[in-house]
Amino acid sequence: xxxxxxxxxxxxxxxxxxxxxxxxxxxxxxxxxxxxxxxxxxxxxxxxxxxxxxxxxxxxxxxxxxxxxxxxxxxxxxxxxxxxxxxxxxxxxxxxxxxxxxxxxxxxxxxxxxxxxxxxxxxxxxxxxxxxxxxxxxxxxxxxxxxxxxxxxxxxxxxxxxxxxxxxxxxxxxxxxxxxxxxxxxxxxxxxxxxxxxxxxxxxxxxxxxxxxxxxxxxxxxxxxxxxxxxxxxxxxxxxxxxxxxxxxxxxxxxxxxxxxxxxxxxxxxxxxxxxxxxxx
Numbered sequence: 001x002x003x004x005x006x007x008x009x010x011x012x013x014x015x016x017x018x019x020x021x022x023x024x025x026x027x028x029x030x031x032x033x034x035x036x037x038x039x040x041x042x043x044x045x046x047x048x049x050x051x052x053x054x055x056x057x058x059x060x061x062x063x064x065x066x067x068x069x070x071x072x073x074x075x076x077x078x079x080x081x082x083x084x085x086x087x088x089x090x091x092x093x094x095x096x097x098x099x100x101x102x103x104x105x106x107x108x109x110x111x112x113x114x115x116x117x118x119x120x121x122x123x124x125x126x127x128x129x130x131x132x133x134x135x136x137x138x139x140x141x142x143x144x145x146x147x148x149x150x151x152x153x154x155x156x157x158x159x160x161x162x163x164x165x166x167x168x169x170x171x172x173x174x175x176x177x178x179x180x181x182x183x184x185x186x187x188x189x190x191x192x193x194x195x196x197x198x199x200x201x202x203x204x205x206x207x208x209x210x211x212x213x214x215x216x217x218x219x220x221x222x223x224x225x226x227x228x229x230x231x232x233x234x235x236x237x238x239x240x241x242x243x244x245x246x247x248x249x250x251x252x253x254x255x256x257x258x259x260x261x262x263x264x265x266x267x268x269x270x271x272x273x274x275x276x277x278x279x280x281x
Contacts, residue, residue, distance in 0.1 A: 001217065001227050002027045004058030004066040006051070009037035009150050010255055011184030012069030015092065015206050016234070017259045019067070022210035025223070025230045029061055035239035038146040039072040040115020040182070047076040047117065055081055055089070057240060064222045067213055068092060071114060071181050075121040088216045094118070094181035095203040096127045100137065102201065106176045109136045114181030116141045124181070142166055142185070149184040154258065159191050172196050180204040187258060189265040202265070 003026045005016045016030050031054050033039075039047050051073045058066055065088040068074045068081075074091030081089050099110045110132075118124055119141040128137050148159050178192055178200055185192075186204050193200065217223040236243040236252055243252065 001025065001222055001224075001232075002029065002061070002063050003213065003217070004029045004031065004055075004061070004063035005069050006031045006033075006054050006058065006066060006073065007069045007183055008033050008039040008050075008073065009146065009184060010034075011146070011149060011182060011186065012067075013252070013255050014183050014186035014204070014259050014262075015067060015069035015209055017256055017263070018206040018210045019213060020232075020234070022207070023214045023217075023223070023232075025227045025232055026217075027232045028234045029058055029063055029237065030234060031058055031237045033239050034150065037150055038115065038143065039070065039076075040117045040141075040143055040146060042117070044076040044117065044121075047072060048080055051077040052081065052084070055085060057237075059085060059087070063087070065090065065213065065217050065220070067209060069183050069209070071183070072117045075118055075123045088220055088222075090209060090213055090216060092183065092205055092209050094124060094127065094179045095205040095208065096124075096137065096179060097131045099177040099179045099201075099203050100131045103136060103177050104134070108176040109138065109174045110177040110179060111170070111175050112137060112139045112179040112181050113142050113145075113185060114139065115146065116143050118181050138170065139181075140166060140170075142182075145188060146182065146184045149187050154187045155191055159188065160194065163188075163191060163195060167195065176200060178202045186262055187255075189262040193265055 005012055005028055009032050016028060033050055033054055036050050055066055068078060068091045071092055071094060074093055078091040094112050094114060103110050119139050144162055153159060172195055175196060180186060180202060189202055
């Protein structure tokens with residue numbers, strides 16, 4: 001069983017990281033289009049063409065299901081891709097619904113942080129319109145955060161200064177929920193935690209996507225009894241180039257280590273909410 005996981009950059013490693021926990025039996029191919037990151041500053045047509053190339057690459061490598069571990073790519077391209085390719089393609093979207101539902105209990109607000117393409121996209125607008133009946137959701141685009149992530153600049157003063165500047169128009173004490181609408185933003189949970197109230201809950205959707213992936217491959221017969229107990233492996237590609245040198249693999253290992261630390265800066269009180277949150281059906 002071979003699963004492809006795609007992102008514009010290293011953000012999608014957070015989805016791969018969770019998928020390996022949820023379904024360790026699978027073999028994964030992770031594809032990061034680092035030559036063209038960030039997608040959030042491109043047109044929707046540019047994004048669609050880039051994602052189409054990457055998905056075609058993964059199909060040629062024998063992937064039986066593909067996850068678009070990128071909110072921007074999901075928003076711009078998933079309908080087109082599902083029409084073109086005859087295999088399961090699972091997207092990710094900002095987990096607005098559980099955040100709004102939980103905020104109703106606290107009487108506070110929800111902030112969704114994303115790339116500009118996602119923030120301006122019809123998909124996010126429809127999500128907010130559908131669930132935000134009390135008008136408590138604010139959407140904030142953070143385009144530079146993707147660039148910080150690609151530069152491995154996760155917790156510097158530059159990052160904090162940037163976030164403080166972007167959040168300046170908002171009273172952060174008003175928020176009890178922060179929806180991470182870009183997979184790159186998972187690397188910055190510790191920085192977000194420094195700026196928001198201590199009781200802030202961050203929703204990233206990775207568990208929901210991973211569970212949806214497993215349910216899909218079981219339902220489609222891609223995951224069979226023969227796969228039980230197997231230990232899968234991962235291949236990493238950066239824009240068609242396979243990563244395999246010691247230096248490249250050490251860098252990827254360190255990214256996984258950080259993601260594991262960030263995974264623990266989460267919301268232990270709401271594991272049930274996270275079982276389906278953030279997966280685009």
